[in-house]
Ligand SMILES: NC(=O)C1=CN([C@@H]2O[C@H](COP(=O)(O)OP(=O)(O)OC[C@H]3O[C@@H](n4cnc5c(N)ncnc54)[C@H](OP(=O)(O)O)[C@@H]3O)[C@@H](O)[C@H]2O)C=CC1
């Protein structure tokens with residue numbers, strides 16, 4: 201029997217968010233116990249020779265939280281504050297997320313405690329290859345398939361894929377997703393997370409009978425997820441009026457020229473200094489806090505976890521909050537937002553475009569049959585919209601908030617798989 205004190209605090213907190221779902225669902229109580237502890241946690245030191253000749257040792261983790269529905273799946277995060285607990289929590293949410301959109305995967309996640317911005321390109325390559333050397337024995341196409349996350353991109357995935365091949369002395373493209381197309385990556389993976397989030401928002405607006413043209417969006421985070429979300433949202437007729445990165449935010453009520461702003465950011469590495477020349481209209485500089493409190497229709501959070509907490513939830517004036525990042529709304533802020541009438545579209549549904557296209561990449565690698573960008577886009581849209589539709593209907597029929605409905609959709613599928621494996625042979629709800 202798992203003791204409460206054995207359960208990592210982050211998982212106790214995660215499970216508290218699921219209380220309502222477990223109460224409502226007639227699944228075996230053992231499911232909750234099974235989801236209390238990670239299946240496997242691997243911690244490794246990565247020694248790296250720096251360009252100046254010194255040696256630095258980076259801490260890293262790979263966690264496979266649950267593998268009942270299939271091999272582990274989840275990205276690798278490079279961040280100076282990443283911790284064992286954070287990776288455990290993220291791997292837990294990956295298990296729920298893959299089940300919400302019915303991918304044949306469990307949940308996993310990885311992390312390296314490193315500040316990418318302080319590394320040269322060669323140092324970044326050595327850290328990436330070092331991570332794969334440390335984890336090569338615990339990942340694999342049928343075991344655990346890493347992919348990109350914060351501060352890791354196709355460059356990093358490509359080096360890791362190559363390192364795995366060198367270690368195993370064979371070509372195994374299906375071991376990792378988010379690779380460059382030249383190495384078996386899928387067309388459309390780079391934009392997929394943002395694209396998928398825009399599709400969920402579009403469907404939600406349609407159900408609310410709102411015209412996209414009347415909807416103004418502020419976005420926190422202008423990296424992979426945030427930038428491609430902005431592009432897709434504009435294509436679908438929404439207006440992006442504000443964007444933020446870690447250096448600050450810019451705002452223009454008539455709408456921003458996001459590609460021009462992104463080009464500036466890529467050149468200078470920050471939003472600071474975006475001026476009127478970069479944009480169709482004059483832009484105003486804001487702080488991140490001001491962006492979160494803007495009077496817009498949609499606040500899209502595409503940066504980090506815990507951006508809206510009990511301390512700033514009261515300042516949110518947007519009607520809809522789109523969670524593109526993982527865990528951007530802290531548990532204690534949820535009831536406050538509900539009370540204020542803010543609808544939260546939850547991360548475990550909204551940001552699944554990325555992992556869906558990662559799944560398609562894995563399928564393409566395994567069949568050696570490669571799809572066009574249009575095929576990828578069409579299949580991803582169909583899948584994310586149909587699973588979002590199911591979730592929205594569940595919320596309506598069961599009178600649940602959207603987060604609880606998404607959790608219910610995911611947990612039910614995990615519980616069914618646990619049951620089918622015979623783990624709960626003795627369980628009979630009748
Ligand atoms: N990439 C993917 O496929 C997926 C990503 N996600 C989630 O989406 C989120 C973003 O990931 P991704 O886009 O890949 O990461 P990136 O590293 O590409 O981008 C992160 C962005 O957030 C900004 N940022 C960081 N801290 C802050 C802050 N305190 N305030 C405002 N902006 C900030 C960064 O600013 P700066 O550029 O200045 O550093 C950057 O623009 C993460 O939670 C990730 O887990 C979820 C599913 C899939």
Ligand SMILES: O=C(O)CCC(=O)C(=O)O
Pocket residue numbers: 273274275276297345346347348349377378526551552554555558
């Ligand atoms: O494509 C992947 O496997 C990464 C997905 C991921 O890490 C996420 O959805 O948070």
